[in-house]
Amino acid sequence: MKTPPRLQPLVEEGLIDEVMRQLMSGKEATVYVVRCGDEIRCAKVYKEANQRSFHQAVAYQEGRRVKNSRQARAMEKGTRFGKKMAEEVWQNAEVDALYRLAAAGVTVPTPYVCFEGVLLMDLVTDAQGNAAPRLNDVEFDHDKALQFHAKLLREVILMLNAGVIHGDLSEYNILVDEQGPVIIDLPQAIDAAGSSVAASMLERDVTNLANFFGTFAPELIGSQYGKEIWNLYEAGTLTPDYPLTGKVPAPTEPVDVDAVINEIEVARLEEEDRIRRQLEQQS
Ligand SMILES: Nc1ncnc2c1ncn2[C@@H]1O[C@H](COP(=O)(O)OP(=O)(O)OP(=O)(O)O)[C@@H](O)[C@H]1O
Ligand SMILES: [Mg+2]
Secondary structure (H helix, E strand, O other): OOOOHHHHHHHHOOOOOEEEEEEEEOOOEEEEEEEEOOEEEEEEEEOOHHHOOOOOHHHHHHHOOOOOHHHHHHHHHOOHHHHHHHHHHHHHHHHHHHHHHHHOOOOOOOEEEEEOOEEEEEOOEOOOOOEOOEHHHOOOOHHHHHHHHHHHHHHHHHHHHOOEEOOOOOOOOEEEEOOEEEEOOOOOOEEOOOOOOHHHHHHHHHHHHHHHHHOOOHHHOOOOHHHHHHHHHHHOOOOOOOOOOOOOOOOOOOOOHHHHHHHHHHHHHHHHHHHHHHHHHHO
C-alpha cells in the first residue's frame, strides 16, 4: 500500500522497507503490518494526544516515571515543551514496558524501536502466519479456560515482580498465538512501587481475567486472585509458582461492633433527614 505519512520517516531511516496493510485502528493507535527486510513486523502509530481517549489519565500519570525534574516541571505547567514531553513519556512508556517485560520472561511481542511516535515490534501470528486473534475472539472449553487463566496469572506475577502493572489488561489486549497468550497494549502500564493506585489497578486487571474466563469456568467468578497476589507481593513472598488459592483470609482483627452500630445509626438519621426534606419540598 501507499506509505502513510506517519510511517514515512521510518521508511526514510530504513527501519521499514514496505507497508503492507493496515491491521486495526483502535482508540489510541493505528496498527500496520510492515516488512523489514525478510521479517514481517507490526508498526503501532500513536494518535495525537487530543485524539486519544485520555481515560484515567490522572491515575496513570502518578505511576509514570519521568527521567528528570525539568521534564516533570514542564509537564506540570502544561507548557508546549511540557506537552511534548508528556507525549514522549506516554509513547516511550510502552516500549520501556515491553523491554522490561521481555527481559523478565513475560510473553510480549519483541520490541525493536519507538521512533517519531511509532512503535515497531514483532507481529504476533497464528499457525497460518496471519495476525493473531484476540482472546475475545477465541472459544474456550472449561479446561482450556482454566489453563489459560493460570498461565495469565503467572504472567501477571512475572510482570509485578518486574515492577510493572498492565493497567488495561483484558480479553481485548491479549492475543493468542500457537504457544498461548501474548500480552499487548502497554502505554498505560504503571510502576508497581511508585503508585497509590497500584493495588486497585492490579485487582482490576486480575478481575477482568476472572470475569472473561468465568464465562467458560464459572468457579472463577468471585475469586480473589488479585488481592491474594498483591498481599503476597507486599509481603515479599510472591513467586510465579506460588500455589494460589483465589481466596484471601477474612480479616482477623475483632470487629468493632459499636462502630458498626454507630455507622448504621448515622446512615439512618441521614436517610430520615433526606425524606423529611423531600416531604417539605413537596408541601
Ligand atoms: N504486535 C502485534 N501483533 C499482532 N497484532 C497486533 C499487535 N499489536 C497490536 N495488534 C492488533 O492491533 C490492535 C490494537 O492494538 P493495541 O491494543 O495495542 O492498540 P489500541 O489503540 O490501544 O487499541 P484498542 O483501543 O483497540 O485497545 C490489537 O487489538 C491487535 O488486534
Ligand atoms: Mg488495545
